[in-house]
Amino acid sequence: MIEFIEIIFTAGFWAATIRIACPLILATIGEVLCERAGVLNLGIEGIMSIGAMVGWMTVFLGADLYTGILAALIIGGLFGLLHSIFTVYLGASQHVTGIGITMLASSLGFFCFKLILPASTTPPKIKPFQPIDIPFLSELPFLGPAFFQHTSFTYLAILVVIFAFWLMNSTPLGLSIKMAGENPMALEAQGIDVFLVRTIAVVVGSALMAVGGAYLTLSAFDAFYFGMINGRGWIAIALVIFASWKPERALLGALLFAGLDAYQVRAQQLAGAIVPYQFFLMLPFLLSIVAMVIAAKRTRYPKALLIPFRRGERH
Amino acid sequence: MTTLLKVEKITKKFGDFYANDQISFEVKKSEVLAILGENGAGKTTLMNILFGHYTPDAGNVNFEGNAIEFGNTNNAIKLGIGMVHQHFTLAENLTVLENIIIGRQSIFSMSLPKRHARVKILELSKKFGLPIDPDELVANLSVSEKQRIEILKTLFLDCKLLILDEPTAALTPQETDALFSTIRSMIETGLSVILISHKLNEILAVSDRIIVLRNGSSVGEIDAHSADRKKIAEMIVGKKIDYPQKKKIPRKSKVLSLVDVSYNKTDAPNLSKVNLDLYGGQILGIAGVAGNGQTTLAKILSGHFKPTQGKIVFNEAKSVLTSPKSFMDLGVAYIPEDRNSDGIVGDMEIWENAIMTEMDDPYLRNSLGIINKKTSFDRSENLCETYDVRMQSIKQRSRLLSGGNVQKLLLGRWLMRKPKIIIACQPTRGLDEGAIASIQNLLLKAQQNGSAIILISEDLDELLTMSDDISVMYKGMLSDPTETSSTDKLSIGLRMAGDGFL
Numbered sequence A: 001m002i003e004f005i006e007i008i009f010t011a012g013f014w015a016a017t018i019r020i021a022c023p024l025i026l027a028t029i030g031e032v033l034c035e036r037a038g039v040l041n042l043g044i045e046g047i048m049s050i051g052a053m054v055g056w057m058t059v060f061l062g063a064d065l066y067t068g069i070l071a072a073l074i075i076g077g078l079f080g081l082l083h084s085i086f087t088v089y090l091g092a093s094q095h096v097t098g099i100g101i102t103m104l105a106s107s108l109g110f111f112c113f114k115l116i117l118p119a120s121t122t123p124p125k126i127k128p129f130q131p132i133d134i135p136f137l138s139e140l141p142f143l144g145p146a147f148f149q150h151t152s153f154t155y156l157a158i159l160v161v162i163f164a165f166w167l168m169n170s171t172p173l174g175l176s177i178k179m180a181g182e183n184p185m186a187l188e189a190q191g192i193d194v195f196l197v198r199t200i201a202v203v204v205g206s207a208l209m210a211v212g213g214a215y216l217t218l219s220a221f222d223a224f225y226f227g228m229i230n231g232r233g234w235i236a237i238a239l240v241i242f243a244s245w246k247p248e249r250a251l252l253g254a255l256l257f258a259g260l261d262a263y264q265v266r267a268q269q270l271a272g273a274i275v276p277y278q279f280f281l282m283l284p285f286l287l288s289i290v291a292m293v294i295a296a297k298r299t300r301y302p303k304a305l306l307i308p309f310r311r312g313e314r315h
Numbered sequence B: 001m002t003t004l005l006k007v008e009k010i011t012k013k014f015g016d017f018y019a020n021d022q023i024s025f026e027v028k029k030s031e032v033l034a035i036l037g038e039n040g041a042g043k044t045t046l047m048n049i050l051f052g053h054y055t056p057d058a059g060n061v062n063f064e065g066n067a068i069e070f071g072n073t074n075n076a077i078k079l080g081i082g083m084v085h086q087h088f089t090l091a092e093n094l095t096v097l098e099n100i101i102i103g104r105q106s107i108f109s110m111s112l113p114k115r116h117a118r119v120k121i122l123e124l125s126k127k128f129g130l131p132i133d134p135d136e137l138v139a140n141l142s143v144s145e146k147q148r149i150e151i152l153k154t155l156f157l158d159c160k161l162l163i164l165d166e167p168t169a170a171l172t173p174q175e176t177d178a179l180f181s182t183i184r185s186m187i188e189t190g191l192s193v194i195l196i197s198h199k200l201n202e203i204l205a206v207s208d209r210i211i212v213l214r215n216g217s218s219v220g221e222i223d224a225h226s227a228d229r230k231k232i233a234e235m236i237v238g239k240k241i242d243y244p245q246k247k248k249i250p251r252k253s254k255v256l257s258l259v260d261v262s263y264n265k266t267d268a269p270n271l272s273k274v275n276l277d278l279y280g281g282q283i284l285g286i287a288g289v290a291g292n293g294q295t296t297l298a299k300i301l302s303g304h305f306k307p308t309q310g311k312i313v314f315n316e317a318k319s320v321l322t323s324p325k326s327f328m329d330l331g332v333a334y335i336p337e338d339r340n341s342d343g344i345v346g347d348m349e350i351w352e353n354a355i356m357t358e359m360d361d362p363y364l365r366n367s368l369g370i371i372n373k374k375t376s377f378d379r380s381e382n383l384c385e386t387y388d389v390r391m392q393s394i395k396q397r398s399r400l401l402s403g404g405n406v407q408k409l410l411l412g413r414w415l416m417r418k419p420k421i422i423i424a425c426q427p428t429r430g431l432d433e434g435a436i437a438s439i440q441n442l443l444l445k446a447q448q449n450g451s452a453i454i455l456i457s458e459d460l461d462e463l464l465t466m467s468d469d470i471s472v473m474y475k476g477m478l479s480d481p482t483e484t485s486s487t488d489k490l491s492i493g494l495r496m497a498g499d500g501f502l
Helices: A002-009 A011-036 A044-060 A065-089 A094-116 A143-147 A152-170 A172-182 A184-189 A194-220 A232-242 A247-271 A277-296 B043-050 B073-079 B096-101 B114-127 B143-156 B173-188 B200-206 B229-237 B294-301 B324-329 B339-343 B350-358 B373-386 B403-415 B433-448 B460-466 B489-496
Strands: B003-014 B017-028 B032-036 B058-063 B081-084 B161-165 B192-197 B209-214 B217-223 B254-263 B271-279 B283-287 B309-314 B332-335 B421-425 B452-456 B469-474
Touching: A002 A011, A002 A247, A011 A044, A011 A143, A011 A152, A011 A172, A011 A194, A011 A232, A011 A247, A044 A065, A044 A094, A044 A194, A044 A232, A065 A094, A065 A152, A065 A194, A152 A172, A152 A194, A152 A247, A172 A184, A172 A194, A172 B096, A184 A194, A194 A232, A232 A247, A232 A277, A247 A277, B003 B043, B017 B043, B017 B058, B017 B192, B017 B217, B032 B043, B032 B200, B043 B081, B043 B161, B043 B192, B073 B081, B081 B143, B096 B114, B096 B143, B114 B143, B143 B161, B143 B173, B173 B192, B173 B200, B192 B200, B200 B229, B209 B229, B217 B229, B229 B433, B254 B294, B271 B294, B271 B309, B271 B452, B283 B433, B283 B460, B283 B489, B294 B332, B294 B421, B294 B452, B324 B332, B332 B403, B339 B403, B350 B373, B350 B403, B373 B403, B403 B433, B421 B433, B433 B452, B433 B460, B452 B460, B460 B489, B469 B489
Parallel strands: B032 B192, B032 B209, B081 B161, B161 B192, B283 B452, B283 B469, B332 B421, B421 B452
Antiparallel strands: B003 B017, B003 B058, B209 B217, B254 B271, B254 B309
């Protein structure tokens, strides 16, 4: 029994937790931005997928890794723009548009992948981001290998949380985004263009989702294959609620889920012979649901979430 | 006095409908101008033109000698016109401070000048008697506090002319007084105010001049200091108002009593040991400042809340009651305080709202148990005609009805059932003079027919004209009833403030 507790005292467990959390962090922050402005973005799964493909392909075709991130950022922003044209400017259903974008983006991504690399049976590989040792800190026992021997992409993801926190709490844009998702009429009454604010939030949010996808192909793994996002986008949607639409709590939620996931892999190895491994696979999701139910009880939805804004119309 | 604003022959059409027809007036410096009119008279359209929301079809507006650029809110703000809308434009998830400063910088600016803003807000708050905590979340504030923020928002922009659209619609009498003293201190510092309202009594107390609008045209300008209340009321409505005449009718048998009813939960103001007797043909008025438990009492009397202690006795027989439905079946009618959210479903059509509570009636269903449209339409048409609900068609969405017509629809729906007991919560709040008189007359008529009525109101004039007896609620306690003839505003007011309660 003691082995099950020992897992969490290994540096490898913590390092894996952070690795698994990164794409979730990026995607959840992206979704937080969209939803805070009042726009549900169910395109997340597809946008992550195409971000993963575009980022990887850019590097595969010869660009460096940072250009790969930039390419993912741009493609994500473009799909965000598409989403906001339909949902913000045309006031179409956010659910339908989002699911449409997920289907379009993931299929288009794989289609382009096949166009460029028609013959490959085993996925070709790139040289992904390598762990960098942070001077002095990485030499600390336990803490070093757990937290200070990650790739630069990982640290970038943490920076994004800080950036999002600053944006939401200390800038006029952040304030406008929060107001756009709560009472867009009020925002317009203050002379701010609601459409513009919502579009910015959706474009930036979608760009972050795509970068989250690119983390998988540029840092966590080194190849792209179909279906590799594997529901991470949907997890992010749930994490947004767990996070009460706050960036700092999104970090917490992503780490919690990732920790459960890292734990179940290790627990599987210990008890795989006795307990079917599917049980462990299920654990993070089950426990997430429990955590969500508890956390979501007191949460306040952005009041204008899902409601299209139309100029000059009350209620 | 110098002229601040000059409005000349403003005309605004929506399709063939003239919302404003050649309206002209002036506002001087340090003056309160009231614009009175029924719902739909064109007041709000006019203000939206001044504030740059709409472009008029003809006419022009000068502010301090500059022509206003129509359809440009930012221009109006820059010139010094501020507007407080009837429906607040605040985000509840943000703090007071954030709500005030948003929009003052470009959204691409990198910082929020919170410290500087806080100083200015506190200064303004002190100067004009508008106490607020800048760091409180708006969601935690009361209606009057929210209004203070709206006013501070315009003062923060250094406005010279403040337009208040129905500012007293949701305020208690005390809050209204506080607002008016704020308005007076604004006038002293050289600001001008336009008040838009349909509440005549209050307007007379605070304004200098009155302009009356009816059906889009200006029908008169009156000096508020020498105005005759009833005359203005009739100018607003455009015909003689049938003011309610109370007739005393003999009291019948007891229909309801509450014995030591208490309510101790966190979801609503509590009640402690409320005792009450109600007789057929009686109107029992319940006075009190909002939030002292009147709403809780109404919800207990209509079956929406269950008392934690005590019992409710109907017709001398203790009844075990479980749901609002069982109260309805006993003949209780409930007019909720917030008619738009608890009374009707705004997005459903008038006929659907009219039969919503009547689905037990086999007349409204066909043999398969499905709604019989023909009889339902007949019933709804009948209801609207009997109770003078003014609408274009019963297939119109209920949201489009004015407050008075919503209330008539709601009250009519209950009166069709011939209720034994009517629980009326603020039945005339926010309505215009004509509609108030209609609702009050309907209630008096129900009383004549033997219904017992509990009238919960913050309007003391209403309580004094309508009720046979008046009780006062204070911190969940209910005083013994006093006969209306032997009491007056002053003594009720004192009891509302806690006098005579232990």
